[in-house]
Amino acid sequence: MSQLPLRAQLASALGRTAATLSRATGRGDGSVIGGRVGLMLEPDLLRQLAADRRLALVSATNGKTTTTRLITSALRQLGEVATNAFGANMPAGHVSALSTAKDAPYAVLEVDEKYLPEVLDTTRAGVVCLMNLSRDQMDRAAEIWLLAQKWRRALAAQPTLVIANCDDPLVTWAATGSARVTWVSAGQRWREDSWCCPECGGPLDRKGVDWACRECAFRRPTPSWVLDGEDVIDPRGQRWRLDLQLPGQANRSNAAIALATVAAFGLEPGHALLGLREVTSVAGRYTTVERDGRSLRLLLAKNPAGWLEAFDVADPSLPIILSVNAQGPDGRDTSWLWDVDYRILRGRPVLVTGERRRDLALRLYVAGVPFQLCDSFGQAVAVLPPGRIDVIANYTAFQQIRTEFGRAE
Amino acid sequence: MTSHVRLVWIYPDLLSTYGDQGNVLILEQRARARGLSVETVHVRSSDPVPDQGDIYLIGGGEDRPQILGAERLRKDGGLNRAVAHGAALLAVCAGYQIMGSVFGGEEGQPVPGLGLLDISSGRGERRAVGELAAEVDPALGLPTLTGFENHMGVTRLGPGVRPLSRTIVGTGNGDGTEGCYAGKVIGTYLHGPALARNPALADLLLAWTVGPLAPIDDTWYQRLREERLAAVLPA
Ligand SMILES: [Zn+2]
Numbered sequence: 131m132s133q134l135p136l137r138a139q140l141a142s143a144l145g146r147t148a149a150t151l152s153r154a155t156g157r158g159d160g161s162v163i164g165g166r167v168g169l170m171l172e173p174d175l176l177r178q179l180a181a182d183r184r185l186a187l188v189s190a191t192n193g194k195t196t197t198t199r200l201i202t203s204a205l206r207q208l209g210e211v212a213t214n215a216f217g218a219n220m221p222a223g224h225v226s227a228l229s230t231a232k233d234a235p236y237a238v239l240e241v242d243e244k245y246l247p248e249v250l251d252t253t254r255a256g257v258v259c260l261m262n263l264s265r266d267q268m269d270r271a272a273e274i275w276l277l278a279q280k281w282r283r284a285l286a287a288q289p290t291l292v293i294a295n296c297d298d299p300l301v302t303w304a305a306t307g308s309a310r311v312t313w314v315s316a317g318q319r320w321r322e323d324s325w326c327c328p329e330c331g332g333p334l335d336r337k338g339v340d341w342a343c344r345e346c347a348f349r350r351p352t353p354s355w356v357l358d359g360e361d362v363i364d365p366r367g368q369r370w371r372l373d374l375q376l377p378g379q380a381n382r383s384n385a386a387i388a389l390a391t392v393a394a395f396g397l398e399p400g401h402a403l404l405g406l407r408e409v410t411s412v413a414g415r416y417t418t419v420e421r422d423g424r425s426l427r428l429l430l431a432k433n434p435a436g437w438l439e440a441f442d443v444a445d446p447s448l449p450i451i452l453s454v455n456a457q458g459p460d461g462r463d464t465s466w467l468w469d470v471d472y473r474i475l476r477g478r479p480v481l482v483t484g485e486r487r488r489d490l491a492l493r494l495y496v497a498g499v500p501f502q503l504c505d506s507f508g509q510a511v512a513v514l515p516p517g518r519i520d521v522i523a524n525y526t527a528f529q530q531i532r533t534e535f536g537r538a539e
Numbered sequence: 540m541t542s543h544v545r546l547v548w549i550y551p552d553l554l555s556t557y558g559d560q561g562n563v564l565i566l567e568q569r570a571r572a573r574g575l576s577v578e579t580v581h582v583r584s585s586d587p588v589p590d591q592g593d594i595y596l597i598g599g600g601e602d603r604p605q606i607l608g609a610e611r612l613r614k615d616g617g618l619n620r621a622v623a624h625g626a627a628l629l630a631v632c633a634g635y636q637i638m639g640s641v642f643g644g645e646e647g648q649p650v651p652g653l654g655l656l657d658i659s660s661g662r663g664e665r666r667a668v669g670e671l672a673a674e675v676d677p678a679l680g681l682p683t684l685t686g687f688e689n690h691m692g693v694t695r696l697g698p699g700v701r702p703l704s705r706t707i708v709g710t711g712n713g714d715g716t717e718g719c720y721a722g723k724v725i726g727t728y729l730h731g732p733a734l735a736r737n738p739a740l741a742d743l744l745l746a747w748t749v750g751p752l753a754p755i756d757d758t759w760y761q762r763l764r765e766e767r768l769a770a771v772l773p774a
Pocket residue numbers: 327328329330331332343344345346347348
């Protein structure tokens with residue numbers, strides 16, 4: 131990597147000091163405050179830190195933390211990789227990640243959907259991966275058609291290679307118009323946000339993963355990478371068994387995107403898979419924690435599409451604890467509960483907790499899913515007999531549970 | 540009166556961004572709990588709107604889908620015919636604005652609505668996001684409204700409608716009132732599953748269709764209402 135200008139070196143070093151201080155005083159991992167200090171001293175810091183690296187940006191409504199981890203794990207076979215592993219996915223977090231690994235020739239950054247245009251414009255990243263767009267925390271996030279339009283404009287303005295999931299019509303629309311796109315058929319489970327054509331508003335006809343507008347020429351492009359059950363088929367037609375340690379269809383989808391991405395860095399699927407298979411849990415997700423003879427597997431679900439993914443991983447033969455909050459990071463509005471089809475939980479013991487447990491209780495009552503309301507997570511655990519238990523929680527509810535268990539990975 | 544209820548959910552493919560499905564599920568549940576049979580039709584925006592339904596529901600959405608939805612409903616005419624026949628309608632958020640004479644598009648440009656409510660809407664200065672509580676017009680005999688709003692709309696009520704409620708907390712129409720009604724058409728900025736916290740409003744729609752209703756077990760509805768009202772109302 132080339133030498134940073136003096137001012138940027140100083141800004142970067144002071145930012146790292148702030149991060150260390152923040153950690154030492156117990157105020158979190160420091161990645162955001164460190165980046166903020168750096169950006170205050172040198173507003174151009176992110177551009178300078180990103181220059182001369184091979185950089186991939188990863189954005190989506192769901193799966194961006196996991197996909198970032200998968201790509202990073204594979205790329206480490208080529209050299210050091212700078213990455214925002216703590217999910218600090220806005221510019222301050224990016225500055226912090228790049229400052230921390232200032233000699234890393236590679237960088238993989240998870241980017242908040244709203245910040246993608248700005249971060250792409252600043253960093254001129256060589257590769258951008260886009261997996262899915264769906265409704266999420268509607269009281270604070272940009273609405274998704276508008277978001278797709280902003281992505282589209284930003285991508286068309288750069289020579290970036292876009293790795294895009296062509297099974298998601300909105301993602302496809304955002305990537306159409308980019309100079310170079312690698313289409314990946316990575317699947318789409320949640321379809322409630324893509325019944326209409328983003329180009330003309332007409333109805334989309336769908337058959338399996340394929341889709342086409344009934345009223346204009348917009349249709350699913352032909353993918354060069356295809357996720358097919360447990361396998362990924364590469365552009366030469368070779369089939370690769372994924373054998374991930376991470377569970378579920380959503381993670382196979384993330385892995386397909388990751389394989390196509392690292393191929394752009396020259397890493398073949400055979401080698402890349404060795405890295406992908408090392409990933410066992412991501413920021414506590416899919417982790418199993420133990421208490422009083424009970425093994426609790428923790429699943430995070432932040433929005434309706436995320437709940438579908440979590441249901442796919444949860445074991446129908448096990449009892450399940452659901453915990454829902456509505457703090458700032460969760461979105462203060464619980465309307466989304468009504469977009470999730472909870473009927474799949476009928477027949478399992480279902481325990482309901484979290485700060486907004488009464489919203490969830492009514493939702494389950496109307497869906498005809500029997501449940502038991504618990505005032506605390508500890509009470510829900512105690513109600514169940516020793517053995518395995520699945521837990522699905524939204525963002526701050528998940529963090530509260532992790533804190534209770536000492537954040538064990 | 541009938542023992543059968545036909546629900547029509549308009550354009551879930553365009554106008555269902557905020558858990559709007561909840562209103563459909565709640566009306567179904569509360570009708571079935573009274574032994575009524577329910578038939579629900581989900582009308583996609585590419586399909587004609589049937590005019591023989593009893594209760595019509597339309598939800599919220601982004602600017603572009605709202606404009607598309609309004610254009611298609613105007614061209615289709617089915618909803619206007621149904622309301623003229625005496626059907627009930629609950630219009631939420633973007634759907635509420637569509638029922639007026641005009642609403643504001645992406646750039647604030649005026650877009651014609653269906654004219655089913657004597658209102659006109661434009662874009663406000665800032666987004667109203669948060670909890671809303673409001674006292675309902677005493678003529679309707681309903682308890683305090685509670686819900687969540689998330690919109691940039693400002694709605695002016697004409698002489699042909701009455702305010703649904705007066706706000707205690709929140710923005711609503713922007714003039715101290717929230718929502719409006721005329722005949723069996725109700726509009727509200729309480730977005731998404733507005734009926735979840737206002738089961739009496741659901742029962743009003745059902746009673747307009749089938750006549751007086753027997754009481755049902757409301758435990759879970761009431762627990763949620765009490766919690767939310769306690770969280771937002773001054774003690
Ligand atoms: Zn089209």
